[in-house]
Amino acid sequence: MSAPIRQEISEVSGWARIGAVDARYQAVTGAVIEHHLLAWAEMATAVTVIAKLRRAGVDGVSVALEDLTRAAERWVRCLTGAPVSPGDPAVGTSRLADGLRAHDASGIDSALHRELVRLADALDALERGTHPAAAVLEEIISRYGCSRADGGPAAYIAARSDETIPVRRWLAAEELVGEVLTPRELRKAPVRDALVLLGPPARYLVSAWCWLGEATKLGGWMLSAPPARQVHVVTWPGQPRLELTGATLFPVSDPPTVRTVRHASDEDQDDERRSVSDDVWLPPLPVQAYIPVAGAWAADHDPVTASGFRLAGDGVVFYSADATPASQIVTWGVDSVHITKGAPNLIKVGTVVLFRPERSATDDELHRRADGLLVEKYGPGAPAAAHAAKAELKEAYASCGHTDAQLEHMLDLRLRDSAYARHVISRLPDPGYIGPEKQGAYLALRSVLGLPEDTDRSQSNLLRRLRAACRRAGVDIVAELIAILRSTTAWQAELETCGHATVGAGPPLGQLDLRVVVAVDPQPKRIGRSRLGLPLPAPTGASQKGAQ
Amino acid sequence: VPAWLDYLRNVGSLAAIRQVSPPRRLLLGLPTTDLAAAAVAVGAVAGAAYVRVRRPLDIPGSGDVGARVSAFVDAAYRDMKLVAADGSGVKVGWTHFSEYADSVRVLPDGFDERSDRKLKQNHPVRTAWTAMDLNGTNAMRVHARCSAHPVIVVGQRSALAADLADLDAVWPFANAFVDVGFGLDGWFRHPVLVCDDTCEPTDWLCGCQPALVVCDGAAAWRSQLRRALPDVAHILVADRRSRAAVQLVEEIQAGNPTTEPAVPAPPVGIEAWRIGEGALSTLAAYDEGDLF
Numbered sequence: 001m002s003a004p005i006r007q008e009i010s011e012v013s014g015w016a017r018i019g020a021v022d023a024r025y026q027a028v029t030g031a032v033i034e035h036h037l038l039a040w041a042e043m044a045t046a047v048t049v050i051a052k053l054r055r056a057g058v059d060g061v062s063v064a065l066e067d068l069t070r071a072a073e074r075w076v077r078c079l080t081g082a083p084v085s086p087g088d089p090a091v092g093t094s095r096l097a098d099g100l101r102a103h104d105a106s107g108i109d110s111a112l113h114r115e116l117v118r119l120a121d122a123l124d125a126l127e128r129g130t131h132p133a134a135a136v137l138e139e140i141i142s143r144y145g146c147s148r149a150d151g152g153p154a155a156y157i158a159a160r161s162d163e164t165i166p167v168r169r170w171l172a173a174e175e176l177v178g179e180v181l182t183p184r185e186l187r188k189a190p191v192r193d194a195l196v197l198l199g200p201p202a203r204y205l206v207s208a209w210c211w212l213g214e215a216t217k218l219g220g221w222m223l224s225a226p227p228a229r230q231v232h233v234v235t236w237p238g239q240p241r242l243e244l245t246g247a248t249l250f251p252v253s254d255p256p257t258v259r260t261v262r263h264a265s266d267e268d269q270d271d272e273r274r275s276v277s278d279d280v281w282l283p284p285l286p287v288q289a290y291i292p293v294a295g296a297w298a299a300d301h302d303p304v305t306a307s308g309f310r311l312a313g314d315g316v317v318f319y320s321a322d323a324t325p326a327s328q329i330v331t332w333g334v335d336s337v338h339i340t341k342g343a344p345n346l347i348k349v350g351t352v353v354l355f356r357p358e359r360s361a362t363d364d365e366l367h368r369r370a371d372g373l374l375v376e377k378y379g380p381g382a383p384a385a386a387h388a389a390k391a392e393l394k395e396a397y398a399s400c401g402h403t404d405a406q407l408e409h410m411l412d413l414r415l416r417d418s419a420y421a422r423h424v425i426s427r428l429p430d431p432g433y434i435g436p437e438k439q440g441a442y443l444a445l446r447s448v449l450g451l452p453e454d455t456d457r458s459q460s461n462l463l464r465r466l467r468a469a470c471r472r473a474g475v476d477i478v479a480e481l482i483a484i485l486r487s488t489t490a491w492q493a494e495l496e497t498c499g500h501a502t503v504g505a506g507p508p509l510g511q512l513d514l515r516v517v518v519a520v521d522p523q524p525k526r527i528g529r530s531r532l533g534l535p536l537p538a539p540t541g542a543s544q545k546g547a548q
Numbered sequence: 549v550p551a552w553l554d555y556l557r558n559v560g561s562l563a564a565i566r567q568v569s570p571p572r573r574l575l576l577g578l579p580t581t582d583l584a585a586a587a588v589a590v591g592a593v594a595g596a597a598y599v600r601v602r603r604p605l606d607i608p609g610s611g612d613v614g615a616r617v618s619a620f621v622d623a624a625y626r627d628m629k630l631v632a633a634d635g636s637g638v639k640v641g642w643t644h645f646s647e648y649a650d651s652v653r654v655l656p657d658g659f660d661e662r663s664d665r666k667l668k669q670n671h672p673v674r675t676a677w678t679a680m681d682l683n684g685t686n687a688m689r690v691h692a693r694c695s696a697h698p699v700i701v702v703g704q705r706s707a708l709a710a711d712l713a714d715l716d717a718v719w720p721f722a723n724a725f726v727d728v729g730f731g732l733d734g735w736f737r738h739p740v741l742v743c744d745d746t747c748e749p750t751d752w753l754c755g756c757q758p759a760l761v762v763c764d765g766a767a768a769w770r771s772q773l774r775r776a777l778p779d780v781a782h783i784l785v786a787d788r789r790s791r792a793a794v795q796l797v798e799e800i801q802a803g804n805p806t807t808e809p810a811v812p813a814p815p816v817g818i819e820a821w822r823i824g825e826g827a828l829s830t831l832a833a834y835d836e837g838d839l840f
Contacts, residue, residue, distance in 0.1 A: 014717030018550070021582045025552045028579045028817040187789045217794050224819075225579040225788040249577030249788050249797055250821035252807055331766065333790035334580075336704075338745065338767035346799065475746045 023191045027229050033258045036140070038132045038236040042125045047076060047238050049119040056112055065109045068099055072119070076238045080199050081163035082170055083134040086126040097123035133236055134174075136263055137196065140232050141176045144194050153177045154193040156228060158186060160204050161493055167198075183219060184492060186227055187334050195228035199239040201247075206240070209312060209350045209499055209516040216246030223247040223256050233258075291316050291521045294539050297531045304529055307344040308521035309353075312499025315515065315535040317353065318527045319344040322426045324433070325533035328354040330485070330514060332492060337485045339478055347517055352495060354481070355513040355535050363432070369473035374465060386466035389459045393435050396449040397428045407448055414444035430529075434467050481512065549718055551815040552578075553587050556785075558812060560591030563781040564699065564759045565599055570824065572781040573805075575797075577788050577819030584785040585701050585764040586711035590722050592699040593739045596759045597680065600693040605650040608633045616655040618736035619643070620692050625665040625737045627655060651692035653736050656752035665737050676724035691727070694739040697757060698729075701742045702771050703764025705730055708742045749776035766796035788819070 053061075053069045061069075075096050079086060086093045097120045103109070104116040144155040157178040159167045167180050178196065181189060183204045197204075201219030206212055223231060224247045235242055244255035291308040297318075306318040319327045321344055329342040330352045339354060347353070371383040400407070404425050411421035424441060427433040436442045442460050446453065454460055484503060485491065491514060494501035499516040515535065556576075563572055578584055608617065610633050617630045619640045630652070632639040637646035645652055667674055667688070677687035701708055708728060715722040729738025732750055741758075745767040753776055761777050763769040763784045774782060786793035806824035814820040 014714035017714045018553070018583065018717060021580055022550045022552075024579045025550065025817045029815075217798070218791055220794075221789040248819055249786065249793060250575065250819050251797075251801060252821050253577070253819040331792035331795060333765055333792045334787050336765060336767070336790075336792075338765075338792060340767060340770055471748055475748075478746060 020190070024225075024227070027191045027227065028225055031226055031229060031231060031256070033223055033231045033233065033256055035242060035258045035260045036136055036232060036234040036263060037260060038136060038234065038263045040132050040237045042122050042129065043076075043079070044237040046072075046119055046122040046126065049115050049122065050076060052115055053112065053119070056115075061112070062108045064103055064106075065112070068096075068103055071096055071099070079131070080203060080236070080239045081160060082166040082198065083131040083137055084166055084170060085131055086129065093123050093127045097127070132263075133198070133234055134170075136234055137198070138174055138176060140194075140196055140234070141171075141178050144178070146177050153179045155179070155196055156181055156186060156189060156192055156194070157196045158183060158198065158204060158222065161497055182493070183222065184489070184496070186222070189227045192228050194230045194232060195222065195226050197222060197231065197233045199235055200233060200242040202240050202243065205496070207496065207499075209518045210496075211349070212240055213246075214350055216243045220247035220249075223258075224249070290523060291525070292539050293525050293527065294536075297527055297536065303526040304532070305524045306527040306532060307347075308525055308527075309347055309517045310519040310521070310538065311353070311515040311535060312518050313515060314538045316521075316538050317355075317515075317535050318525065318532055319347065320527070320532055321345070322423075323529055323532060324430055327533065330354050332485075337482050339482055339485075347520070349517055349519060351517045353515055353517060355515065355533075366470065366473050366477065369476060370466065370469040373469040373472055377469075378465060382465065386462045386469075389462035390434055390466060392451065392459070393428070393445070393449065394431075396446075396451050400449050410448045411441075411444055414447065415441060434470065435463050437467065484512065552818055553583070553718065555812070555815050555818060556584055556587035557591035557594070559783065560588035560699075560760065560762070561595035561598075562591075562812070563783060564592040564595035567759075567781065571779060572783075573823045574781070575784045575786065575800075575821045575823065576814070577786055577793070577821070579788055579817060581764060581785050581787045581790075583711045583715065585703055585762050586708055586715055586722075586726075588762050588783055588785065589699055589701055589708070589712070589726055589728070589740050590715060590719060592760045592762070593694065593726050596694045596697065596699065596739065597677075597690055600690050604648075605653075605693055605696060607649045608638050608652055608654050610634060612654050616659070617652050618655055618692075619645070619652040620667075620688050623666060623668055625667070625692075627662060627664075630654070648686060648689035648692075651689040651696075653692070653696045655736065656755040658750070658752045659735075660733055662733055672721075672724035673727045676721035676727075679721055680725065691739065692736075694759070695736050697759045698735060698738060699740045699760045699762065700758045700773070700777065701728075701740060701762045701764060702745055702747070702768035702773055703742060703762075705742050705744070708764070743773055745771040745773075747771070747773045749773050753777070766790065766792035769796060 050069065050072045053065070053072070057066050057069055075092060078084075078091055084091060100116050100120040100123070104113055104120070109116075141155055141157070144153070146153055155178045157167060157171070157180045159180050159182060161182045161184075164180050164182065171178055171180070179192075183201075186195070200216070201222040202212055202215040204222075205215040205219045207215075210218065223233075223244070233242060242258075244258060247255050291310065304320045304323045306320040306323075308316055308318050310316055317327075319325075326341040327344070327347055329340050329347070331338050331340070342351070374382040374386060397407075402410070408418070408421050408425045411424060412418045415421055420441065424436050424445060436445055439457075439460060442463070443454060446459075488503070491501035491503050495514060495516055499518065501514045503512040503514065513535065559574065559576070563574070576584070608615070608630055613630050613633055615630050616627055617638075617640060618625060618627050620626075621628070621640060621643050626641075628640050630638060630640060637644055637649045638652050639645070640652055673691070674688060677691050680687065712723040712726055712728060719725075726740045727738050728740045728742055730742055732741060732743060732747065732753070734741050735756060745765070749772055758777060758780055761774055761780055761782045763771070763774055763782060766784075766786060768774065769782075769784050769786075786796070800823065808822045808824060811822075
């Protein structure tokens, strides 16, 4: 192919790409957001009563009523995801009403008699009626139909991954055309005419580990960077509030403009406003969870102060700011996956942590690769020499006869940096720690430990080579892990729904275990070094302190 | 040219032209990061070239004689030994530089050895730089000046390369003009260097200063390389749809940064937040020791 022709093709493909990107910007620039507010008096009553029952549960009610309250919350959520009829047996409206009446008749929690009866009556009324969103959605979706050039549907309908089937079934029953996609699929979807959201964006992402506030921010792009030129947000009682402040990425940005379309009288709207309660969307788990330490965990010969985290799937993990391993935090964008090291104070509820159960096997792999790199660059004797230089420091530390505090003080006198001196001395016993990276600190440490001066820098050069090789090997391993995680996106959906996912990486990297942090222990604990960074079974009798 | 593309180019250009103290930290929230880092890089190189035509760098002195230098000699970038330096210019190998002696750059200690980079007369890079009509000056000398203070893009190499190729449609020669090099080893030879977010800062980096750091995504902003270059402007291009970007903004907010006016004001569809960055995050505590 001649150069001019090749250049012409490149220019054409360049314009096509720029056009596709420009379409996304144009969709944001000219996006019209319509908020359809529906009234539903019976549901408003039900939500108000459920919120009261939930608040009563904090003061103390029977376990049976707690279960009923949770069932009622699930029932509300079921009716917020698709315009299914409340009388549908799959929704379980009558079953819930019967349960409430039976509990009321038992006389337990008699102080809440009025609320129980009111809720049961509201459920009866709901069962006889229809879902008010059905008609509005039908009207909106039918506006678009199959108006795309290729005859495909011009509107997206967003659904949670567990709601796609009911929504598709409803569309088929009503003979409507729309493409039902989850928010994860919508991120990559090309720009179309309309996006229909059944509730605020936060509703699509809220879970036990992604609370309403965070879900509002994470889902805000559906309003501020939607894959459509028109966005219809249809809300009704029972759904969380539509928060526009979370729609933008930065706190200084102006929220998008929304046109409100009311589908009810003013009186109904007052009822609706009173009833919208985010209470039913609060997480079932507490913010903080005190994790009791099993005896064996602290019985290590070398305990360190560590922060504890509860994981989805009922496990716990501890990380220390002063000792390895650091946490491996997984984040992902639209087309990318990243693994970063994270200090314990950066881990919070919703953080995704990566585990490789066979840590020792990975350490072996790291050293094997590092040694290979040293041999390749410096010859067959290089690994032994480098390890000998590393061992020299460790042996001198073990036999110097000083306490850590004395060593810290002596090092601080030479470095004039107490924090760094503490950091170096605390890391010295760690088998993975090679030595201070700064040349001045290394020489000062040798002096403190009573080692001869490294006048020709031969020892520090050996350590520098070892450090570079280990880092290169670590970077290679991380790159391989990222490649594995990038090769599939199923684990992202699993994490959003279950809170944990497993990805097979094959030897030598083994199985990758991804877990979401669901609660943070506010109190640091003394934990053996060997237990750090490992998912441990949750100890029985873990006391939880709610901070909702 | 679409307004968003123009804005991204202007932002890069301004950041490279006007170095302020304390250096800028500009965060851009975009509907998509496609083409964004590339557009900023195009603007930054154009801005840097504009400045470097008129503003020469310091010339190696007599104390540098014998040091390794990078110079554009005989249609190639070569790493050679500085033979002589006096008031009339510098001598590298058999070549005496009386004009543009500042395009001969002393390599920092520990800089790796590398092979020559040949750029023949009809090479696209030379064609593009000559086409810029830089006041009739010797374009490759300006190229050398810009390469001494390159624009660092932290992000995916393949994505940036593909984006630059596509931008040729809007700005002919954009790809050749940016002349992207891969990794820090390309310092002194390319006006733009793209490095992975796992790229480790080298020992010699403290003696060098880039023109601008462009971070393509949240992981790039967290990278050690960005944190190793605190004295220059940093621009983050973040995808509004990205979960990682939302988490990064939360982290930044937790540090209570000061907000400064973003200049120029962004067009509709782009969010801009200029901050004053405080102390480094606690991630820095893990700089030493094992990576894994």
